[in-house]
Amino acid sequence: MTQTRAEADNPLQSEDSQWWRSSVIYQIYPRSFADSNADGMGDLRGITQHLESIAQLSVDAIWLSPFFTSPQKDAGYDVADYCDVDPLFGTLADFDEMVARAHELGLKVIIDLVPNHCSDQHPWFQAALAAAPGSPERERFIFKDPVQQGHPNNWESVFGGPMWTPTTNPDGSAGQSYLHIFDSSQPDFNWKNEDVRAMFRDVLRFWLDRGTDGFRVDVAHGLIKAEGLPDFTPDPAGASMGGTEELAPWWGQDGVHEIYREWRQVIDEYEGDRVLCAEAWVNPLSLMAKWVRNDEMHQAFNFPYLSCDYDAQQLRETIDESLHEFGAVGAPSTWVLSNHDVVRHATRLALTDENPQGEGIGPKTPNLPDPATGLRRARSSTALMLALPGGAYLYQGEELGLPEAVDLPDDARQDPTWFRTNGERYGRDGCRVPLPWKGDAPSFGFSDSGKSWLPQPASWAPYARDLQADDPDSTLNLYRRLLQLRKDHGLGTGGLEWVPGDQPDLLAFRNGKVLVVANFGAAPLALPPLVQDSQELVRSQPRDSTAPGMIPAETTMWFLLA
Template identity: 60%
Template structure:
């Protein structure tokens, strides 16, 4: 079993998207009191910790990832007193709390950026961000060819002629991490929340803080999930620069001064696996999301290869692997896996796009989740996946708020479809999301069937499958286990983790379990003769 100091090696952590989890005051926006009131449900589900996406003061141009004040709570979500109550309730329930930290950029409404706008070129205020003169005879061309991951140019020109870098929205100016004042400020922010009792930080765009010094041109489009280099392209000068590691070593030193253990989690879209593993060396971060696993297409050979490749890279630096299938930036896996066209469907689905097969998607999602939770290491769940929630793929365009929708000229649907408020009670206003019908994004009528109160204590429901899986995972200490593959037909993937056999059948023909196997869990019923149907995962003792 894990010791209290290394809980992060094996725990299951549940992502809360505060806007869409639970609305206490009925204004249609989730809030901290709503989260606090629902923490018991998460304890009962069987997770070990929660991670909250940003709830800081923000104009919300990018759903809170444009932070105006890192030491306050946005009034939409409550106040610092509500944060304290939430932390206290989580501690009482035995749940750890990880909060989001957004260090690559601030909001354009942050006091620092407002000071920079009021100051002259070359001033200390502007040195906190990345300001440059333009190219061309009159400086009217951007300093380089970089594009925003939300679409359009990555530079914005001011009236005085200078340009500032924003790898994301124009309202999210990139900080200059070569400036000692920036580094000291974030150490202070870390201390503020550590002293409040948080158990760690998920670090947004962890691979983006340092830019290549010359800001050299890079003639490739930015990606909404940046960092994965297009085929044939040189290494991107804005992602995964070696200088980021010095920052995280300093942060790790600070976190090591706190007891019990506090952790750093890297959101780093970095390949190959050994480059990502550098973020989780012993003196840097504790976890890094395994996005290569998340984007792997459904198939035995592909999944086995990515599990081997990423696990080996992490093991080489003594780190666990951190598994994930869904989050607030990608199409929910209950919809993503509902396609059989061999394409990557992670980046949003609009009403006019080809639609997933809902039944196939849910069947595969249940199998994929059971497989993931059987792997050694830690795991993250995204709110609502325990209900089998699909993407809202028919969200009316008029409701879209993701900046990528506007900046792409309405060609990229964006991420709103995975951010719709989740259903708790089928027959209540807003499906129990809040006390009123208000919901900041409209909920599909079909979501009534996914509501928690329709699934709790119902044998075979997705919720009960997750609850049983999490209970057995803990009982058998699978997070701290060791994986060994079994020889199987090409369309079957099977491994042992401790005393548990995990088998997934990807093929058309039913697969046989080893002789004498005693089935503990199955994502769908077995055949009458005890075989494993297609797109089904089984946990067994053999």
């Protein structure tokens, strides 16, 4: 057997027992998880009421998308107060109660931090608008004088349209323009300004003092822009959040690493293993690994893995590269298939056309996939992912097999991408629709009132948690089995050894005493000889008529070796 074991290159990987090295972290999108007060918006109390259902999955932690005070122009990623809870979601007391209950259940709590930009309603930005050019208030953001063609440079926003918005002086004349990588309601901070850096160190301490176990850092590859803000035209086929081989001058600049070294010093002031996880859409993985060097962050989302097609060889290459590059800096690799910014993998893995990150899909998208194919591939892909060494992230609802909500009415959409592109891109609403808890309840049990901030498809009734709980073949119970077996056999802290073979659609590897075999093909394939005399632990699909000694099409199986 060939070996690609990260521990062999880095003793720290095997000797260090910190929980985040092998953790499974469950992402909660608060507005879509559970509504406790019947207003159609999920909230912190709704999360607290359902934490047991998450603990029953055998995950290690929860990560909450933003719940801070916000005008909600970008679903809370436009923050007006970093040290309070938006009334939509409850109060600081509700947060404290949720953390206490999570800790009782053995769950760590990670929260989202949005340092690249704030809301245009943040007091600092309001003060900047009222102040003169060159003032200390404006120096906290990136204001520039307009040029003859109107904007300081040619940069285009991730959400579409210019990355600059002009202001007007009190006398009605044209004022300076301010930079915003995202929506015009989300001005970028100037991270070369000490006021900004000091404020965020205080924000870290505020939430750490309340028992928070760590932070997922939004747009962790932003913050610093290239000197001189040079014109740049990105590859139109590239991902909107980066991830291309050529870095845009607003992504992945070296100065970000100094910031995270400062943050790591703050984190290390606290007892226990508090963590920082980077959302850094950068390529190649050797560059992404710079975010998780020993004095910076602990984890980084593995977007190259998430971006893989349903293809055996592409996945194998990405797994090898991930273990090598993250292991080279003493960090665990992470694995992820879905989150709040991408088409759910129960749909995405069956798409046949290109689908750039952030664009979404909708009723007019050509070649929409067959739901059964998407779910079969999603279950198989999850079974493979959860057998890999390192950390893993799950996105709420994937344990139910939820597909992307495609048929949302135009007037229900709320993603800024939809509006800034005049409906040319659907955006991310389809992966953010509230969860179905009960098959025969109003709004499927999300809210007692039947309200739901985004409409739920009527076809989601069979996906409801209560209907899956007692079905041994349900996706929910598949996740429960996989996660418990992963924990029982220590797969997160193990190592990977490929099993050689000559079938290009088959991947097989050992992790300790567990043998994992995945068939990516459209027909059954012969199992490796190593399977003989082993015990089958789990398979991603219900048993069918496939002959003994064969693995069904688009299926992953786990075996316990003798």
